[in-house]
Amino acid sequence: RDTVVANPAYSYYDKEYLCAVKIGTPPQTLPLDFDTGSADLWVFSSETPSSYVSTGKAIYTPSKSSTAKLVTGSTWALTYGDGSSSSGDVYTDNVTIGSLKVAAQAVEAAQKVSSQFAADTALSGLLGLAFGTANQAKPRVKTFFDNIRPALPLPIFTVNLKKGAPGSFNFGYIDSTQYTGAITYTPVTPRYSLWEFGVSGFSIGQGAKNSTIIDAVADTGTSLLLLPISIVKAYYAQIAGSSYSTNYGAYVYPCSITPPDFNFYIGSAKQTVPGRYMNYGYISNTQCYGGIQSQGTLMFSLFGDIALKAQFVVFDASVPRIGWANK
């Protein structure tokens, strides 16, 4: 069991959360985006064209690791929902998170990355925490959590992200100081190999509970809280002066206003996302980018960092199930 600090990158609006991961012998430390919405551990590497590697970015150089082994013939390619992409070849090497070490973990080395990743000066890759069936390597490889799970006291990891401050991913145990009240669990249906669960209803601010079922995915790799358009419209109807900006393709609101809380229910347990968490950034000195946006044509809602940073979440592979608590 162990814990790793999750540092918010671009912390004025918490775009993503990065954790230090040690790869190889001697260890090469890379800040990786722990992503429960994908299942590949991929890294910027010595094989990534240098024009795509921003100055100072940590990369994985397998030739400098005495324990690196090329997996001959294996390849990988990823395209994320936001259109970003990466691809390359596969090594195995020692990977350590905190004190948790997997020998011969598959490490997917990038030979190509899209402009979005090249522009992200903070991250050196991703560590996927979705179910292994979502892995995109050919042949498929196991995630770090798949590999470390048998060594953990409990087959779980917990996510305690914070607004503009370091939080933590804990593996194998629950730290009861990280939440208040009870943890309410609900089953996960890995229909898409994701941490997909049912939300039993929602309410806006002090409003009445609407018992519409929301089909949701818990996704640390997504910054926002993406919901059905009907709920999004009902939410911004509560904020005077908010509007849909065609320029940004998003709902914006006057920064001078603190938006209402967004509450969602796990069973009958009310989980609250405080309105003060809804500011995803200033787009002018008066207009702010809302943390709640439409899920568009996605077949599920995405409970990304805007929702996760308000909660303590247990990702439990034993059922599978997911547990939520306020904090």
Ligand SMILES: N#Cc1c(N)n[nH]c1N1CCCC1
């Ligand atoms: N889009 C998207 C997305 C997602 N739903 N989970 N993780 C994502 N990314 C990780 C790095 C880029 C996008």
